[in-house]
Amino acid sequence: MNNHYEPYVRNKRDLKVPYISCQDYTNLEQASKLIPALKQINQANRNLADTEAYAYILRSNNDDDIHKSIKYGIWTSSKENNEKLNAKYLEAQEQGKTVYLFFSVVRSGQFVGVAKLTSGYKDESFQYWWEIKKWKGHFNVQWLYVKDVPNKHFEHLKNSDNVEVTRSRDGVFLSWETGKEMMKIFEEFADKKSILNDFNVIDEREQALRQYKYQMQQQRNQQQYYPYYQYQYYDYQQYQQYPQYQQYQNYQWQQPQK
Numbered sequence: 001m002n003n004h005y006e007p008y009v010r011n012k013r014d015l016k017v018p019y020i021s022c023q024d025y026t027n028l029e030q031a032s033k034l035i036p037a038l039k040q041i042n043q044a045n046r047n048l049a050d051t052e053a054y055a056y057i058l059r060s061n062n063d064d065d066i067h068k069s070i071k072y073g074i075w076t077s078s079k080e081n082n083e084k085l086n087a088k089y090l091e092a093q094e095q096g097k098t099v100y101l102f103f104s105v106v107r108s109g110q111f112v113g114v115a116k117l118t119s120g121y122k123d124e125s126f127q128y129w130w131e132i133k134k135w136k137g138h139f140n141v142q143w144l145y146v147k148d149v150p151n152k153h154f155e156h157l158k159n160s161d162n163v164e165v166t167r168s169r170d171g172v173f174l175s176w177e178t179g180k181e182m183m184k185i186f187e188e189f190a191d192k193k194s195i196l197n198d199f200n201v202i203d204e205r206e207q208a209l210r211q212y213k214y215q216m217q218q219q220r221n222q223q224q225y226y227p228y229y230q231y232q233y234y235d236y237q238q239y240q241q242y243p244q245y246q247q248y249q250n251y252q253w254q255q256p257q258k
Contacts, residue, residue, distance in 0.1 A: 013125060049181075055101075055174040056101055057172050069103075073142060076135045083121075109150060112149075124138060157178050
């Protein structure tokens with residue numbers, strides 16, 4: 001498949017992010033040379049749990065959006081969640097604190113990583129999330145840990161709704177006492193299995209989605225200049241029967257009614 005097509009950008013409020021990939025994502029030292037967003041992942045001796053911060057749990061419907069978030073350093077959520085995250089980020093900036101995001105994939109039985117917000121909400125929308133046209137705008141994020149940590153390691157912790165963190169809804173706030181415990185678990189968890197092991201497979205799906213979007217845009221561009229090109233292979237009499245042709249004739253040649 002051709003990797004060199006231009007990114008699909010529908011209008012000026014779409015976020016233009018070129019496609020990037022590498023052969024081995026599990027070798028973070030090498031992968032980060034091609035993909036800068038991977039540089040901060042799984043570094044040792046951070047001791048982030050010793051700092052004061054805010055924390056949220058975010059839940060994705062699929063692995064594909066987690067994959068794009070890690071590679072491109074972006075995330076978005078529902079309108080309600082985006083408003084909460086933006087407000088908390090601005091508050092944290094005034095207080096010199098950080099907003100951490102603990103990610104889980106629905107029905108996966110595990111948490112998959114930790115990121116921190118590095119910007120407030122921005123209007124530009126990324127066009128390659130798995131659920132097309134559902135998500136608006138974006139935040140910049142920096143992923144810190146990418147590890148598959150089973151839910152059993154978090155079952156003793158509860159969120160601000162007094163519900164187990166493993167059963168949290170998307171966008172729920174955590175006290176920092178709970179966030180600190182979750183951060184310690186991620187820092188100390190030694191298993192190297194993570195979504196990075198599946199990145200090459202998910203890359204293929206992203207590439208296919210980008211190619212599809214590119215082809216759709218090419219068709220739209222062609223229709224802009226040749227609005228009835230799809231009928232060009234019909235004979236003239238049959239062509240005249242299409243309502244679009246009749247509307248075109250009316251628009252071009254008939255005088256407006258007085």
